[in-house]
Every structure is written in structure tokens, then in C-alpha cells.
Amino acid sequence: MRRKPATPTALIDRAAPELFLSRELAALEFNFRVLAQARDVRVPLLERLRYLSIVANNLDEFFEVRVAMLKHHHHFGSAAPGPDGLASGELLTRIRKRVLTLVAAQYATWRNELGPALDAEGIRFLTRDRWTDRQKRWLQGYFENEVLPVLSPLGLDPAHPFPRILNKTLNLAVVLKGRDAFGREGHMALVRAPRSLPRIIRLPDEVCEPGEHYVFLAELLQGFVDQMFPGFKVAGSYQFRVTRNSELMVEEAGMENLARALSEELLGRGYARPVRLEIGNDCPKSIASMLMTNFELEESDVYRCDGPVNIIRAGTVYDGLDRPDLKFPRFTPQLPKAFDASKCKFEVLRDRDVLLHHPYESFATVVDLLRQAAQDPAVLAIKQTLYRAGADTPLVDLLVEAARNGKDVTVVIELRARFDEEANIRLATRLQEAGVQVVYGVVGFKTHAKMLLIVRREDDVLRRYVHLSTGNYHQANSRAYTDIGLMTSDAEIGDDLHKVFQQLSGLGPMIELKRLLHSPFTLYKSVMAKIDRETANALAGKPARIVAKLNALNEAHVIEALYRASQAGVEIDLIVRGACTLRPGIPGISERIRVRSIVGRFLEHSRVYWFANDGTPEIYCASADWMERNLMRRIEVAFPILDPVLAARVYEETLANYLDDNTQAWLLQSDGSYVRADPGNATPHTAQQFLLDKLCPTPA
Structure with missing residues (x-):
């Protein structure tokens, strides 16, 4: 039955920043959803540990790329506000506030939830105060035989200036008391952990009670730091880690050989401009100030860690632990039934x-x-x-x-x-x-x-x-x-x-x-045209709907078109795993737009676009998100699913199935926050588990 035609809508004012969320802050919010997986007691314990490491890794990349570029443009005064209207200085301030909250939650999860739970399962990360005498003797031998020979502690003085510190490496700042061979007093030294050393050391069974026992390399270095400086008294040792700009700035214009230019640029990536300094929670202000001065960073660039500064390394034990009871159940990916092994x-x-x-x-x-x-x-x-x-x-x-x-x-x-x-x-x-x-x-x-x-x-x-x-x-x-x-x-x-x-x-x-729809030529125009077609259908009283599954959505013109479609009466469901800068649920603007993010066992990566098209649906799968870079500055392809049976399958498995998820779904609110879906009295439905049961059934 045809609907009553809608009233044509007013144009969206792109200059209205209240219609757009910040891309950077939206990207940060994804990590809170991942951290929720680390805190969820329904998730197997070692998977929770892996999620914690994923958060740390994501934060590294966020600073290496997004914050680094933002600081670069802010420094040179070339950062024009995005659609959200936030100036770079204000955005950096908001990023810091949100990151501080995330880091505090991350370490609280490690100390108060994961650590005790792992201990209870016999998987122990031992700090120095927990070493038994036997363990300390073994660790001392390991330190003397395997670690000390490859260390090169560096005393700081006018003849030994502050060294170049490689991106994301583990380091100690050491305060020494006593006189050296030349009669000089009051020393500072740095210890750089060589990349050849494992960041997590597993203790042998013979020096431990039953279970798996690990020591962070930083903990080992601090435990035996006095042996690196014979004749001195160690007054303190403090972990630190610097994150640098990792975005390559290759100028392609006039370049004769891209591979050679990139190779040369990569040589300096590890020593590019610092953007973040992580230090232990116990680091004195004087040491922090010294590090800030040498890295040319400000107080707003420093993040204190109430635990190991290289917490990302905790997840490396996952693969070596044979504890299927603490991991997701194994599954066997299936071969398509269409292919008989005997057929070409x-x-x-x-x-x-x-x-x-x-x-x-x-x-x-x-x-x-x-x-x-x-x-x-x-x-x-x-x-x-x-x-x-x-x-x-x-x-x-x-x-x-x-x-x-x-x-x-x-x-x-x-x-x-x-x-x-x-x-x-x-x-x-x-x-x-x-x-x-x-x-x-x-x-x-x-x-x-x-x-x-x-x-x-x-x-x-x-x-x-x-x-x-x-x-x-x-x-x-x-x-x-x-x-x-x-x-x-x-x-x-x-x-x-x-x-x-x-x-x-x-x-x-x-x-x-x-x-095929081909970026940067026809993909953007086609997406816009298909959104506008749904808008026109809604205005004509025809059924109109858009469903899309994406990794990210931030292209302002696409968002404006979606707002106009919503105003015209188009029902829009967006499944956006990561950063989404569209604000759903704004009265008169986006009331018919719903945005959800699915965070589960697998990383949601498929991009699928579906348009109702007045009863003749079109469905495309693509390599491209609805982002400015994908639609304008990349070679991308979107391909149609022409077989009606396969098209129906893609819709059911990747769209309808995910819209039914009421356990792993997070619902985006107009203010940019996310609320986790609750099945309430409904039957719980988990999209990924549904597909595991359907496509990878456990043999009877």
C-alpha cells in the first residue's frame, strides 16, 4: 500500500556543527566498546586478556596516526575544523580527557579484574614483591646470562647526551647515587631494552607451583637494575615509553621510484617526532620533566600508567597457552558446498x-x-x-x-x-x-x-x-x-x-x-544517487529503506544525504563497527536513522550496501567505507550480488542478522555515547554465534 507522500524537506545546513560528531572522538569510543569485552565475565578469560591488548594496540595507532597528524597541523596552524566545528586545540584537549578515562579503566581492568581472575586459573604475572626465593634465584641467573650481556646502559652527562629512543620501545630512567671513576656525583642513566629480548619471560615449572608464571621484562630489569651499575646505589628506576608520529610523508610529485622513496622514509619512521610519553605511576615529577624536555613534549602529552607501561605485551601469552577452557571454542571454516573436491x-x-x-x-x-x-x-x-x-x-x-x-x-x-x-x-x-x-x-x-x-x-x-x-x-x-x-x-x-x-x-x-562501482570515479556518485533515489521514493509515498554495514562513516556529504533521506521518511539502519560521525535520533533531522556497532569474537570488516529501490532491492559488497578517503582518494570497488539467492543470503547473514543482535550490539546515541543492547525478555540473539551455528555446525 502506498504511503501518503511526504512533505519536501529543507536543505541540511552543513555549517551546523551540532549535526556531526568528531571523527577522532568517535574512533576513541570504539576502544571503550572493545574494553567492555575485556571486562565481560561471559567472555573466556584469555580472550578478555587479548581484548585488553587490542585496546593498547589501538591506542598506539591512534596516537601514531590521528593525534600525530592533528598535532602537526595544529603546530603549523593548518588544521581547519572538520564538520563538527572543533578547532584542533579544543579537539586535542577533548582527546586527552577521553584517553585519560580510557587508560585509567584499562589499568583498573588489569589490576582488579583480569589479574585476579588469571591468578585463580594458575596464570600469574609476577611482580617483584611476589617472587619466591627460588624464583628470584632463577630470574637472577636468567638476567645475568641472557639479559645483561646485551644491555648497554647509558649514563647521561655532557659527553653522553640524551639518546634517540625508538618508537614504542621499553626503557628505564635510573637515578644513581655515588661517585663514578672520575669523582663525579649525582647521575642519571637510561636503560633501553633491546628488541631482541622477549618482553614476557616464562618461568620454568621447577621453580613454581603448578600453573603458568610470567614476568614482564620491565619488572626483571627493575628487579636487578643495581647489577647494571656496580659501585652505585640505585635511588630509583622508572619505566617509560614514547610514541612517535608514524605517518609517512612521502611527496609523490616528481618522484621517480616510489619503492625507493618509501624505503628511505621508513628508515626514519622509528625516530619521528614524539607525540605521547607513557611513564610509570611512580615516576617523580623531576624525572617526568626531564623526559618531557628531551622529547620536546608538554604535560598534556604525558600519560601515567598504573601498571606495566607495555601492557600491550600481556596478550602475547595467548598463543602459547594450551587452555581451550579459557578461549573461544574452536571451529572449522567450511568449504562451500558448491565445490565438489573432484570438480574443477x-x-x-x-x-x-x-x-x-x-x-x-x-x-x-x-x-x-x-x-x-x-x-x-x-x-x-x-x-x-x-x-x-x-x-x-x-x-x-x-x-x-x-x-x-x-x-x-x-x-x-x-x-x-x-x-x-x-x-x-x-x-x-x-x-x-x-x-x-x-x-x-x-x-x-x-x-x-x-x-x-x-x-x-x-x-x-x-x-x-x-x-x-x-x-x-x-x-x-x-x-x-x-x-x-x-x-x-x-x-x-x-x-x-x-x-x-x-x-x-x-x-x-x-x-x-x-x-562495478569504482572509486574515485563512480562509487561516491552512485552511493549519493541511490540515497537520493530512496529519498525521492519516500517523498512520492513509496516504501523506502537503506541498510548499510560499514567499518566507519564520516563523509559529510553522504551524511547530509542520509539526513535528507531521513527527513523525507526513509527508514535507515546503519551497522558501523568503528567511528561514525553521524548523529542519529535528532528531532526533525535523523529520527529515522538508527546506528549500531557490533563488537564480538571476530572483527567486523565486511561492507554491504542495500537499497530498497521501490521493491527491486539492490545489494553491493565493497572494499570501501563511506569515508572521504575511500570515496575520493583510493582505488575501491563495490560489486553487486546479482544471483537472487546469494543476494538474499547476503542480506540475511550480514544485515538482518546483525539488526537482530541484542547481546553484542551497541546503540549510538545522539550525544555520541553508546548503550549496549539488552535482550530483556526477548530471546538473546548474537549475530556471530548465529553464523557459527549455521555455517560451521559442530559434528554430531
């Missing part, structure tokens, strides 16, 4: 499309497709993008094998994938040495699309086989991230992908695609 995958894909939903369905399917392509004499060419591949991926070996088997292999490697630059440079070198044609993408635009194209000769006809994905070709991530992949031999999609690869490798002109 190309034969299957000629007849039908195949959908992959990771991690519930195995990434091995993609590997097997590439393996068949590498070994099949009928395959002539393989083209693939690699953004993050991981050190253990078998895909690289298969690409090398394909090249050695005489196939034309082209790989587009994104050298500027943040924190994977070095690995990708090594990967590019290896592939080039094997005869693979390596392309670094397009200057000024990161290649973020996930694409694989296989060209095969069949009965004197060339047929293209395609794999497109919302996630990276990364073996480890495929077990921890949720993503959607599509395998197809659809002629129009294959032709589109051929044109995209031509453009990437051949510096081609603007191209027209039939099926």
Missing part, C-alpha cells in the same frame, strides 16, 4: 556464482582457485591486487609458480598500506625476481580494492573468472575478520575488472563500467 572450480563457476562468508567459510577456497589457475595450462593470465597479504600467505608462492609456468602475472601492490610498507616492499621485490609484473598503483591514490582476475582459454574463447572481496588476501585475517567474497564468471563483471586492471597498470583514461 572453473567448471563450477561457469554455471553459477559462489559466495564466501569469512571466517565461517574457508579462505582455502580462494587459495585453491589460484592454485588451479597457476597449474592449469589453459590459464593465460592472472591479475591480482595485494594490500595486506601477511607473511604466511600461500598466495605469493602460487603467483610465483604461475609466472614460472609461463603465465602472464600482474600484481598491483599497495606499498603505502599503513604499517605494512616494509613487508610489501619485500613482497614486491620477491615477485619481481620471479618474473611477475609488479605495479605500485596510481600516484596519489591508494589501491585498496581486493580483486583477482583469471583469464582462461576455453574452446578458442577467452573467459574471465573473478574473485572480489571486502577483505584482504590475508590468511590470518581471514580467520579473525568477517568478510564477503564473490567468485563469478559473469561476463560484464569480468570485462569491468579487466578495464580496472588496465587502468591501474597502463595509466588509462576514464573508463565506463557496467556492473
Whole structure:
């Protein structure tokens, strides 16, 4: 039944900052949701410990990138306020206030919740006051034999100035009393923990009661610090850790060789400008002031830690502990039923499309497709993008094998994938040495699309086989991230992908695609047009709805379009894992917009866009979030799910299922805060567990 047409709405005033949340503060809020997992007693204990480490790691990256760039622009007066209207100085102040709250909660969780719970399970992180005599003797031997020989304590004086401290490394500031060999009194020294040393030491069973016993390296260094300075009395030793700007500032204009320029830039990354100083809670103000002076930081850049400053290392014990009772139950990713082990995958894909939903369905399917392509004499060419591949991926070996088997292999490697630059440079070198044609993408635009194209000769006809994905070709991530992949031999999609690869490798002109939406050319325009179409349908009294699943949403024009759609009567549900700068529930503006974030066992990573389209729904999966960088400054691809059965499956599994989640969902409020969903009297529904039960059933 047609609805009564809505009244046309007023234009949204983009200059109204109250309509937008801060991108940086929204990103910080995600970490509070992750920390809630660390505090949730329903989550297995070792998984809670892992979540705590994830928070610490996320904070590191937040300072290395977001805060570093914000401070840089603030320093040079080049930071124009974003849509939220916050000046850089005010935003930095708010960030500090929120980070202080997060850090305090993080360490309180470690001291008051995780530590005691781990102790009760026989997993003990021992501080010096808990060492038994036997443990102390063993640790002393370990220190003298394994640690002391590689340490180089540095006394500070005019001849030994403050050294360069590497990004995120463990250090001690040591106060000494006594005279040195030259009669000088009053000394300060620094001890840098070499990167070759393990940050967590496991004590042997013979010196411990039953269980697993660990000591942080910082605790060990402080416990035996006097042995590093014979003849002196140690008046105090204090942990510290500095975080530096890790955003590479490569100027691509006029550059002759991107790989060489990046390699040179990477050499200095570890010693770039400091942005944060973490110190132990017991560190005196005088020591803190000395460190601040040498790092050229202010009091607002200092964060005190009521526990180990390298708390991130606590999670490293996870993999070494054989305690399935304290971890999520194991599951086996399934192979798609469409593929019979005896059949050639190309034969299957000629007849039908195949959908992959990771991690519930195995990434091995993609590997097997590439393996068949590498070994099949009928395959002539393989083209693939690699953004993050991981050190253990078998895909690289298969690409090398394909090249050695005489196939034309082209790989587009994104050298500027943040924190994977070095690995990708090594990967590019290896592939080039094997005869693979390596392309670094397009200057000024990161290649973020996930694409694989296989060209095969069949009965004197060339047929293209395609794999497109919302996630990276990364073996480890495929077990921890949720993503959607599509395998197809659809002629129009294959032709589109051929044109995209031509453009990437051949510096081609603007191209027209039939099926794929292509950033930075048509994706943004298409998303805006589809939102506007739903708006027009609502104004005409037709049913109108938008559902999207994203990692982040911050593009101001898209948000404005969603506000207009809401005003027109469009029902909008957004599943946004991380930062969302749209404010839902504003009277007269966004009353029909609901935003939820799902934080669970797996990292939500798939991007899915669904538009009602007046009864003929359209659904796309994509590598792109609705962010300015993805829509304007990256090579991205959104691909339609054309098979009605598969389209219905994507909708049910990635959208409807997540909208029904009432246990792991967090609901965004208009003020930027999140409230955890409560099933109340309803039947509890957990989206990820639903998919585990459906796609990875436990054998009877």
C-alpha cells in the first residue's frame, strides 16, 4: 500500500556543527566498546586478556596516526575544523580527557579484574614483591646470562647526551647515587631494552607451583637494575615509553621510484617526532620533566600508567597457552558446498556464482582457485591486487609458480598500506625476481580494492573468472575478520575488472563500467544517487529503506544525504563497527536513522550496501567505507550480488542478522555515547554465534 507522500524537506545546513560528531572522538569510543569485552565475565578469560591488548594496540595507532597528524597541523596552524566545528586545540584537549578515562579503566581492568581472575586459573604475572626465593634465584641467573650481556646502559652527562629512543620501545630512567671513576656525583642513566629480548619471560615449572608464571621484562630489569651499575646505589628506576608520529610523508610529485622513496622514509619512521610519553605511576615529577624536555613534549602529552607501561605485551601469552577452557571454542571454516573436491572450480563457476562468508567459510577456497589457475595450462593470465597479504600467505608462492609456468602475472601492490610498507616492499621485490609484473598503483591514490582476475582459454574463447572481496588476501585475517567474497564468471563483471586492471597498470583514461562501482570515479556518485533515489521514493509515498554495514562513516556529504533521506521518511539502519560521525535520533533531522556497532569474537570488516529501490532491492559488497578517503582518494570497488539467492543470503547473514543482535550490539546515541543492547525478555540473539551455528555446525 502506498504511503501518503511526504512533505519536501529543507536543505541540511552543513555549517551546523551540532549535526556531526568528531571523527577522532568517535574512533576513541570504539576502544571503550572493545574494553567492555575485556571486562565481560561471559567472555573466556584469555580472550578478555587479548581484548585488553587490542585496546593498547589501538591506542598506539591512534596516537601514531590521528593525534600525530592533528598535532602537526595544529603546530603549523593548518588544521581547519572538520564538520563538527572543533578547532584542533579544543579537539586535542577533548582527546586527552577521553584517553585519560580510557587508560585509567584499562589499568583498573588489569589490576582488579583480569589479574585476579588469571591468578585463580594458575596464570600469574609476577611482580617483584611476589617472587619466591627460588624464583628470584632463577630470574637472577636468567638476567645475568641472557639479559645483561646485551644491555648497554647509558649514563647521561655532557659527553653522553640524551639518546634517540625508538618508537614504542621499553626503557628505564635510573637515578644513581655515588661517585663514578672520575669523582663525579649525582647521575642519571637510561636503560633501553633491546628488541631482541622477549618482553614476557616464562618461568620454568621447577621453580613454581603448578600453573603458568610470567614476568614482564620491565619488572626483571627493575628487579636487578643495581647489577647494571656496580659501585652505585640505585635511588630509583622508572619505566617509560614514547610514541612517535608514524605517518609517512612521502611527496609523490616528481618522484621517480616510489619503492625507493618509501624505503628511505621508513628508515626514519622509528625516530619521528614524539607525540605521547607513557611513564610509570611512580615516576617523580623531576624525572617526568626531564623526559618531557628531551622529547620536546608538554604535560598534556604525558600519560601515567598504573601498571606495566607495555601492557600491550600481556596478550602475547595467548598463543602459547594450551587452555581451550579459557578461549573461544574452536571451529572449522567450511568449504562451500558448491565445490565438489573432484570438480574443477572453473567448471563450477561457469554455471553459477559462489559466495564466501569469512571466517565461517574457508579462505582455502580462494587459495585453491589460484592454485588451479597457476597449474592449469589453459590459464593465460592472472591479475591480482595485494594490500595486506601477511607473511604466511600461500598466495605469493602460487603467483610465483604461475609466472614460472609461463603465465602472464600482474600484481598491483599497495606499498603505502599503513604499517605494512616494509613487508610489501619485500613482497614486491620477491615477485619481481620471479618474473611477475609488479605495479605500485596510481600516484596519489591508494589501491585498496581486493580483486583477482583469471583469464582462461576455453574452446578458442577467452573467459574471465573473478574473485572480489571486502577483505584482504590475508590468511590470518581471514580467520579473525568477517568478510564477503564473490567468485563469478559473469561476463560484464569480468570485462569491468579487466578495464580496472588496465587502468591501474597502463595509466588509462576514464573508463565506463557496467556492473562495478569504482572509486574515485563512480562509487561516491552512485552511493549519493541511490540515497537520493530512496529519498525521492519516500517523498512520492513509496516504501523506502537503506541498510548499510560499514567499518566507519564520516563523509559529510553522504551524511547530509542520509539526513535528507531521513527527513523525507526513509527508514535507515546503519551497522558501523568503528567511528561514525553521524548523529542519529535528532528531532526533525535523523529520527529515522538508527546506528549500531557490533563488537564480538571476530572483527567486523565486511561492507554491504542495500537499497530498497521501490521493491527491486539492490545489494553491493565493497572494499570501501563511506569515508572521504575511500570515496575520493583510493582505488575501491563495490560489486553487486546479482544471483537472487546469494543476494538474499547476503542480506540475511550480514544485515538482518546483525539488526537482530541484542547481546553484542551497541546503540549510538545522539550525544555520541553508546548503550549496549539488552535482550530483556526477548530471546538473546548474537549475530556471530548465529553464523557459527549455521555455517560451521559442530559434528554430531
